[in-house]
Amino acid sequence: MELQLRTGTADDTRAVGAAIAPLLRIHDVMVLTGELGAGKTTLVRGIASGLGASEHVASPTFTLIREYVTGRIPIAHVDVFRLDRVQDVVDLALDEVEDGACVLIVEWGDAVDELLPDDRLRVELTSEDPAAGADARRIAITAEGPSWVERADELVAVTGPWRADP
Template sequence: MNLLFSRALENEDATVAMGRQLADVLHLGGVIYLKGDLGAGKTTLSRGIVQGLGHTGKVKSPTYTLVEPYELERVNIYHFDLYRLGDPEELEYMGIRDYFSPETVCIVEWPDKGTGFIPKPDLAIEMRYVGDAREIAISACSSRGQELIEKLQSDENK
């Protein structure tokens, strides 16, 4: 299960647009892991996803709150940033399992810090610097993830 989708992202607008494209295929829910160095565009991509799913307000980074909820008409989105998490067991105390269901979209930045307390992803996204631009690589980690990547590829070829 290692279907891959990749693309160069030349600037912030391209990163937000990629997030919106992901939103088009994520409308039925999914778990996304976002990996990459600080400043690689994880929160910018998340903004595109959240806005693409219908949120019209500001999209904040949950760096200090651990989770930023967006309860929308069509779908609930939970954006996690585990960068400042001291101990993964803290996630159990905040009721982390209650956020994850088949109908929600859960975006998890720095997922390695929550190992053992968060479900496996449908999509694992790696963002990295390539010169002044960035590159995104999306891997399927479940059959649902594979369906999502196939839809992304199909939309690309239209």
């Protein structure tokens, strides 16, 4: 199940994250792909605020995993964009999710799907044609695996305001 969204501003992308947050459950895995500056961390900011987390959200550059624990469910946030030993970091993060009863959100340069569980929500962000405005983004959301397919109707409902024309 794939949904195509469009946002016009960073605030809009944050709002998409906040709208998805109520659907999240402990042990969920979200994969965010897109180029540098596409808006992955911006989306995580929205998810964190939607979960009620008050920590500042930033790309985990110097720490491998950042955790935001003050919301409804803790978030483990990993950015593997520039890392060489991706599998090590992902394994570490997955352990964290098992032990810490949190959701895992991973930012990637591009998909390295086989490293993550099959049950996951995948979000792909791309900048639109500059003619559409420098701030416009396409956000493709794919529900992969049984637990996300089960939430497909809810996903459709909460993302309605940003649905792109087919």
